[in-house]
Amino acid sequence: MNDLAPRRRIKLHSAEDFAGMRAAGRLVAAALDMITAHVREGITTEELDRICHEFVLDHGALPASLGYQGYAHATCISLNHVVCHGIPGERRLAEGDILNIDLAVILDGWHGDSSRMYAVGKVGTRAQRLMDVTHEAMMRGIQAIRPGATVGDIGHAIQRHVEAERLSVVRDFCGHGLGRVYHDAPNILNYGRRGEGPALRPGMFLTVEPMVNAGRPEVKILNDGWTAVTRDRSLSAQFEHSVGVTETGYEIFTLSPAGLSKPPYPP
Numbered sequence: 001m002n003d004l005a006p007r008r009r010i011k012l013h014s015a016e017d018f019a020g021m022r023a024a025g026r027l028v029a030a031a032l033d034m035i036t037a038h039v040r041e042g043i044t045t046e047e048l049d050r051i052c053h054e055f056v057l058d059h060g061a062l063p064a065s066l067g068y069q070g071y072a073h074a075t076c077i078s079l080n081h082v083v084c085h086g087i088p089g090e091r092r093l094a095e096g097d098i099l100n101i102d103l104a105v106i107l108d109g110w111h112g113d114s115s116r117m118y119a120v121g122k123v124g125t126r127a128q129r130l131m132d133v134t135h136e137a138m139m140r141g142i143q144a145i146r147p148g149a150t151v152g153d154i155g156h157a158i159q160r161h162v163e164a165e166r167l168s169v170v171r172d173f174c175g176h177g178l179g180r181v182y183h184d185a186p187n188i189l190n191y192g193r194r195g196e197g198p199a200l201r202p203g204m205f206l207t208v209e210p211m212v213n214a215g216r217p218e219v220k221i222l223n224d225g226w227t228a229v230t231r232d233r234s235l236s237a238q239f240e241h242s243v244g245v246t247e248t249g250y251e252i253f254t255l256s257p258a259g260l261s262k263p264p265y266p267p
Contacts, residue, residue, distance in 0.1 A: 008185040010177060012203035017110075017179065018244055018251070021205055024061070024112030025242050025253025028105045031055045032116045033258045036265050039118040041095050045077040048101065049088035056105050064104035064111055064182050071226065076102040076115075083170055083211050083219050083228040083236040095121040098131060098263075100238045104182065111178045113207050114254035115240040119263040126214060127235055128263075133165045134212040134237040135262040141190070141208045142243055145250040149200045155192030158210045170211035170236070172219050172228065178242060179205045202247045209240030 013021075031052055038051055053074035056063050063074035078086035078100040079093075086100075093099070102115035117131045141158040154175075162169050175188030186198045190210040215234025222229060230236050239262070242253040255261075 010185045020110040021253050024107040024110040028103050028112035028114045029254045029256050044092050045088040049073050049075045061105040061107040064106050081230045081233050085226040085228050093120045096123050098127045109180050111182050113242050117237050130214050130237045135239050137161045137210045138239045147202050150197045152192035152196030153194050155189040156194045159191040162212050168213045168217035170217050175207040175209045177206050200245050202245050204245040207242050211238040
């Protein structure tokens with residue numbers, strides 16, 4: 001889940017804080033690994049949400065999204081043309097679906113926040129390419145992180161890659177700072193110019209989470225007040241990592257323990 005963070009002072013964190021974020025990040029990544037085997041034809045998104053919720057509780061943490069601004073689930077599950085904030089429900093997965101599962105946990109007061117794409121059975125080449133480009137865009141954004149770089153450098157790296165592949169970057173949502181606060185300053189836009197925006201400093205924690213559409217970038221919010229979909233009904237994909245700025249570059253807190261970075265995942 002993401003939103004535009006309110007205007008707050010950007011926090012810098014200690015080495016002990018990094019340890020807390022590592023633990024929270026490992027847990028959310030392990031949960032996204034665990035759910036991989038359950039993403040199959042016939043299961044409902046509500047069941048996937050329940051399985052994730054129970055996993056988080058069993059590991060001594062809480063789902064950060066549950067109760068956040070009135071949201072009633074542990075995850076957001078966004079299928080096909082849903083950009084983000086899809087609400088788990090009775091929809092059963094079908095062959096060829098692609099979906100994003102977005103999960104955030106609170107462990108010992110620290111937030112781990114990550115999302116990953118999944119594919120149901122064999123998906124089309126257009127869908128696979130969309131997921132591949134989106135993952136690469138996230139990684140290029142992360143690779144732009146280092147002390148002295150700017151938030152605009154991250155967005156520029158993402159936008160440049162996506163648009164070179166003739167896909168579009170969603171502008172209505174963005175990454176954000178986090179730590180002991182779920183959504184904090186600064187906003188991490190998925191587009192921008194080099195050298196613009198706040199400078200990155202060691203100790204900053206943030207998410208990098210591009211949303212990429214196969215068609216045009218425009219989205220609309222459904223009547224439930226949460227679900228964002230592409231206006232042209234084109235497919236959409238998203239990946240997200242939680243990252244810390246170090247003295248020499250960056251540390252990704254939410255890497256998959258099982259090495260499951262993007263679909264297709266091994267059986």
